[in-house]
């Protein structure tokens with residue numbers, strides 16, 4: 001397999017953009033080599049500019065639950081494009097999307113559309129602080145909630161492979177109200193609440209962590225968080241940017257049967273376009289401007305093309321609820337193939353990660369025991385055989401409805417023979 005064109009494109013991009021990319025993990029820094037420059041994608045495949053075809057388990061890091069270029073979504077987007085790209089004024093599509101989200105996710109009584117998961121999490125926390133008139137928040141070590149200043153503390157995703165626990169450029173003052181606890185550690189959370197009983201505005205968590213690799217919540221952990229936040233009048237925020245509309249229509253909330261006070265969404269909700277949302281209890285959301293005193297705004301928020309892609313994607317998911325059973329089954333098949341090779345595999349629904357460690361992976365500490373060089377070798381072995389997974393140990397593998405049995409079997413065969 002040749003990557004000459006990608007190499008040339010990467011050299012050019014590296015002169016123009018930091019690391020040649022517009023989001024760090026894309027640069028293949030932790031696995032080495034040249035990132036694939038994508039020409040186009042269809043169904044479960046991506047095609048690079050060298051003419052290579054790959055079975056794609058990145059799925060644009062989550063949005064692609066239906067696979068690439070789903071005809072119904074593309075058609076709707078094309079029609080919307082012909083009617084104008086942005087108006088900066090309300091459209092009925094925003095309410096249509098909001099209604100679909102509300103239907104899928106009952107904890108969301110009201111929501112606000114934004115353009116990225118970062119904005120959604122940052123704004124949800126601002127709302128929670130405005131609502132409670134408290135300053136502190138709790139986040140878990142290894143969870144990623146976007147790159148806003150106060151959340152870049154022991155975050156996951158690209159920050160794990162770059163070995164920077166905190167980003168430069170973030171003044172200490174921005175992070176000193178962020179309290180940290182290891183994921184799945186009830187005692188640590190209990191201690192924080194005992195230490196700051198009336199000061200914690202929100203606890204934000206990925207209900208299934210997916211930015212230190214996939215790490216499921218231990219049985220009872222989310223129930224514990226629900227109970228303790230309730231007893232301290234702290235806003236429980238589920239960051240469902242990855243899990244929303246993926247584990248179930250109602251995300252991790254439905255999957256585990258727990259209602260947070262607020263939730264954030266990204267990725268699938270925009271059907272591949274830049275769209276995200278935060279929402280929750282009406283009385284919390286009503287602190288947002290213009291009716292409340294917490295300011296948050298966006299020129300392209302609720303963009304008509306992005307809302308169209310989101311509406312179409314959610315409608316397809318709602319019309320075909322069996323999709324979740326199908327994608328879960330495929331993930332189970334892959335997980336089984338890896339387990340036969342004695343790897344540590346964490347799989348929840350259509351999200352999974354393979355860790356190169358003998359330890360059970362339950363938090364950031366145990367995720368870090370994975371041999372990242374072994375991961376890099378594994379990554380390139382798969383790539384050389386036409387399979388594209390996320391170029392980092394600390395990300396999820398995403399399975400879509402477009403992955404057909406032929407490609408799943410091909411992947412299993414490659415795992416059996418070469419991994």
Ligand code: PMP
Pocket residue numbers: 061115116117118119121144145146147157206211239240241242266267276
């Ligand atoms: N929360 C989670 C759980 C995420 O995985 C991500 C991005 N991968 C974000 C927030 C930030 O979203 P965005 O990249 O759209 O800003």
